[in-house]
Amino acid sequence: MSHADVDTADPPPATHVIALDVGGTYIKGGTLGAGDTALKNAERWHTRADRGAEAVLETVLACAAELLERCPDARAAGVVVPGIVDEDTGLAVLAANLGWRGVPLQDWLSEHLDLPVAFGHDVRAGGLAEARAGAGRGCADFLFVPVGTGIAAAAFSRGRPLTGGHGRAGELGHVVVRPDGERCHCGGRGCLETVASAAAVARRYARATGWRGITARDVRHRADAGDTVAAEIWTEAVEALADALATAVTLYDPERVVVGGGLARAGEAYLAPLRAALARRLTFQTVPELTGALLGDRAGCTGAALLAHDLLLRTEVPA
């Protein structure tokens, strides 16, 4: 309760937080001042998840310490992770690509950093950042859909993300779009992720042509250059995503759909056919605006920082 002047219009200028977005490949970090939306001290480190759960935890701590060295006056930390996250208890319930199961991350970090720690889900935090500082601005009901190695979604209603009864809402990548399709790593069959993720596009092209080491971006370039197999796989990915988005639009009635992740970096070359394919599928539903995300791969980390600032506001300003 150090701010006697909390009633003044401006937030205290010295309030900074550190933020980490812990992913399977990279840990992204940065610092953010109160009222700012652009991360400072942005940095990324290799997660090297193959070393095991404990080693990744130690790396997260080392990254946080490095950020604190650059921003010693930071008053809180925000951390977001993938997978199944219980934001109420601060538990990383299951993050398969980090090897974490039931890790009490929030308490553990808070104890080791001696700071209040805000904890969240990477996609919901990314959506929060897009809502406040990116492509979701001015829109209370929107759907944030990052399409990268995997596919997820966060549905925002009245400005708040839906978490579900068990922290599992938004798993758009595991909506079945091809019931007789490929087996998915989740145990299902024909999930959206098996057709429309960057990993699926690359894998399907490799299987069809025998070319190895091709990325989804290469597949698009080949499609643009007249490779008909590449074009077909790319179109199938767009059509499958449109199928899943039509379901999501029917359920959530968003004003806007914000598509992010690696595939959306192709811009209108990806978004325009997706927009058309979605519109073709909708009948009575209001066709939402469909636009690209603005914060790129900083959305999750920016969202983590915003969660940390929210935590400070909740805990430091008397009700």
Ligand SMILES: [Zn+2]
């Ligand atoms: Zn699945």
